[in-house]
Amino acid sequence: MSSSSSAAGSTGTSAGDPVDPVGPVDPLDPLDPERRFISSGSPWEELAGYSRAVVDGDWIFVSGTVGQDFATMQLPESAQAQAEQALDTIEAALRQVPASLLDVVRVRVYAPERGDVPAISEVIKRRLGAARATNTTVCCPLAVEGAKVEIEVTARRRPQATDAS
Numbered sequence: 001m002s003s004s005s006s007a008a009g010s011t012g013t014s015a016g017d018p019v020d021p022v023g024p025v026d027p028l029d030p031l032d033p034e035r036r037f038i039s040s041g042s043p044w045e046e047l048a049g050y051s052r053a054v055v056d057g058d059w060i061f062v063s064g065t066v067g068q069d070f071a072t073m074q075l076p077e078s079a080q081a082q083a084e085q086a087l088d089t090i091e092a093a094l095r096q097v098p099a100s101l102l103d104v105v106r107v108r109v110y111a112p113e114r115g116d117v118p119a120i121s122e123v124i125k126r127r128l129g130a131a132r133a134t135n136t137t138v139c140c141p142l143a144v145e146g147a148k149v150e151i152e153v154t155a156r157r158r159p160q161a162t163d164a165s
Helices: 043-048 079-095 114-131
Strands: 025-029 032-038 053-056 059-066 104-111 134-139 150-156
Touching (some): 079 114, 114 134
Parallel strands (some): 104 134
Antiparallel strands (some): 025 032, 032 053, 053 059, 104 150
């Protein structure tokens, strides 16, 4: 199962445990205790030696994420469904921080087919529109065969609200 194929330092799950779509938070950077690494169990993270997200202080940098379900390794047929899956993976990574899609300040979207941009943009607007993040969309080939979209975000945690009572 792909959940045990996470970046170095992750332990995966034991048999019978529910599969966390993001996986464990990897250890702190020994040279910088403000920096943490989050893995999703994606085989691409292991192949290229990267993290799904890096938390550095209040900033969260989420790697480009294709719309692949890493538990089944399936890619949905449509660009719209792939955008939903990619944002599900991104949202799960942000929850590990903890943060949310409302904390996103920058979005980068990569799509091989210009004709898929409207459907992808509808998903971005519905899921991220309330954050009013900056957005750049680029039409280009993607590294994962069959991928119709890759989404990368940067987020900044907001200060926790204090109880005034």
